[in-house]
Amino acid sequence: EDKVVQSPLSLVVHEGDTVTLNCSYEVTNFRSLLWYKQEKKAPTFLFMLTSSGIEKKSGRLSSILDKKELFSILNITATQTGDSAIYLCAVLTYKYIFGTGTRLKVLA
Amino acid sequence: DTAVSQTPKYLVTQMGNDKSIKCEQNLGHDTMYWYKQDSKKFLKIMFSYNNKELIINETVPNRFSPKSPDKAHLNLHINSLELGDSAVYFCASSQVSIPEQYFGPGTRLTVT
Incomplete structure (x- = not known):
């Protein structure tokens, strides 16, 4: 059965810290991996990764995919309280399979 | 302009009732989804x-x-509601060739 596992489940850091969130997967027919940020309401799109080794970057956030080892990481540098959210990883096969999410809390 | 909208935002109802949630997207996407978030x-x-x-x-x-x-609308009807149906239901849309999904604001369903 296809599965997507995220770690850690939750994380508390202080402003200015750097965090690394992990997403590992075991699926058939991998097409792409997507990261979303969910604050109080709907998930919002962050990155889509299809190829190994190519880093996607947006401001203080970056992500990379390793298709050989079947995982992706999401890095956030110089964290701010506004980064507090649930970060969701989803793998697209013939459908989207979401991980359980990592709940990040950034303290001032 | 709201890209993906859902109504209602909140729904409180009793067990056994039937309810509907509506979703509309104005992004011109060809694929729509319903998700349940526990x-x-x-x-x-x-x-x-x-x-x-x-x-x-x-x-x-x-x-x-x-x-x-039609392509812009996807509704969800639920019959004979049960306690375990309580959750947030999200509608989303995408273009089949572009995997990025856009989510609606969610409908929080509470069954009492």
Whole structure:
């Protein structure tokens, strides 16, 4: 059965810290991996990764995919309280399979 | 302009009732989805429609019936509501060639 596992489940850091969130997967027919940020309401799109080794970057956030080892990481540098959210990883096969999410809390 | 909208935002109802949630997208996407997010924030796909045709129907009780009158709308009707149906239901849309999904604001359903 296809599965997507995220770690850690939750994380508390202080402003200015750097965090690394992990997403590992075991699926058939991998097409792409997507990261979303969910604050109080709907998930919002962050990155889509299809190829190994190519880093996607947006401001203080970056992500990379390793298709050989079947995982992706999401890095956030110089964290701010506004980064507090649930970060969701989803793998697209013939459908989207979401991980359980990592709940990040950034303290001032 | 709201890209993906859902109504209602909140729904409180009693067990046994029937209710509907509506979703509309104005992005011109050809694929729409319903997801259920439980209290632990686990997001699970329920249905997917492409150009008004059902393409994914996960293991969902047949009390749940989606309906897509056109590409821009996907509604969800739930019969005989149960306590376990309490969750946040998200509608989403995408273009089949571009995996990025846009989510609606969610409908928080509480069954008492």
